[in-house]
Amino acid sequence: MLEFKNVTKRYSSQGRPAVNSLNLKIEKGEFVCFIGPSGCGKTTTMKMVNRLIDISEGQILINGKDIMKQNPVELRRSIGYVIQQIGLMPHMTIKENIVLVGTLLKWSKEEKDARAKELIKLVDLPEDYLDKYPHELSGGQQQRIGVLRALAANPPLILMDEPFGALDPITRDSLQDEFKKLQRELGKTIVFVTHDMDEALKLADRIVIMRDGEIVQADTPEEILRNPANEFVEEFLGKERLIQGRPDVVTVGQITGGSPVTIEPQATLKTALATMKDKKVDALLVIDSNRKLQGYIDIEMVNLNYKKATTVEKVMETDLFAVTEDSLLRDTVHKILRRGAKFVPVVDEENRLTGIVTRAALANLLYDTIWGDGMELEDEKPKLRAL
């Protein structure tokens, strides 16, 4: 779809280039966020795509065609463009604004009317807004119109320069959701510039982190959170986000409690009761001599069947949900909560018991997430942990 080949931009012949030999391939339908500190070249990179800024060296290809060989005016009409400052024409009605590109492409009046009506439905604004002027709309509504203007001629590629940056957090959030949904429905390829990491993590299929005109890391949000390429990326993500991001990528193995209390299937209920009392637990995992998980038994089952049965085997619940060490914690948490389970046994590939995730372990993790990793807290308020 869109390909950067050794793209370089120099504003002056000496000095550091604003964008330095950038290589990147963007697939059709992909949502790519460029992110980095100010002056890292992300906006320059984006503006080179529709030739608002000219390339010094290298090539940008759209569907295999070199953009430098195309007429810049035609090129821009085939690429949507949304900016932070919105830039609606204040002297034109909303309708005229939406179908601006259509006017340039000499659509008929009927075509323009139909397209405007069709588009305004996408953002849930009433049709009579079409005859209003931009200054009569709120900032969020204006930016919705800005997005529609970019969509009007149905371009496959849309460039966005911090489009939601100037909006208040609540409007921004709802517009992000709306837009992400819209993008999935319409299958557009998006190049999105932002300095807001949360926005990038939320929207992007792929995040391109830039510094000093070069790509530091280009990967999926999950991969970037899991394996930041270097210290710069880590710093840019921020410690908090890395911790917050952890539940997404933490595996069960990392928080597993070591030795769950177990019992053999052949043991009597009396022994089971004694073990529970001894270890101060209300449930036991049943394993055979090879440590293979068979089921579990809890105090209620013992209580109900104390007179009828004798061995654990006959009473235990075998329909047991277990996870492996490398399964993601977020899925596990979800399952624990949904099933209302008090614990989840952890097993290896051969169904041998290796550990347990209890609700207490989850509470600890939550604590770490909210209070940081705990280490700092110990320095600052040593007593807090003891409480």
Next chain:
Amino acid sequence: METLQQLITYVSTNADYIWVEFYRHFLMAAYGVLFAAIIAIPLGILIAKYGKLSAWVLSLGSIIQTIPALGAMAVIMLVFGLGVNTAIFTLMLYSILPITQNTYVGMKSVDKNVVEAAYASGMTRFQVLRMVELPLAVSVIMAGLRTAIVIGIGIAAVGAFVGAGGLGAIIVTGTNATDGTAIILAGAIPTAFMAIIADVVMGWIERKLHPVKTS
């Protein structure tokens, strides 16, 4: 009281003459501003696009503005001779600065983001000028024309000294006559009246052309 009576007598006996001079006066001012606009609006657009020229052009305009109209007219008379052409040319010179200045300011005050969005939507340079910049700058440009025409009506009165006629001629007649106060007023009041009317009408047009409609 006596002056007022004299004025009424003069106006009633010379109504046709005053009307002819009034019209002539107006045409001088209008032509001067029109010719000035033909030069000054493109000039204003040009200096707005090529910023380096702006300082030069605008200070040159200011210098012209400081020359007394009567002196300038005398010098221009050497080229054009006596008559209405000299007056119109002088008027034009004095109108160029306010129109250029306002065109420049109007073009500069167009939101850069709007212009960027216009280019990014695939407008050619000319389309940006015609569909975006000029419509957004037009009310400020009109304000320049308004200033120019009000100044022009004042300067046209001086035109009588170079034989251009107009209401100035009536004033000059009055200054030469013994006890000519009434005649001077018969020329001066319509001049002032014309300036006020022009200002009001142009102000109305300016508001009408304001790009952002407020309902």
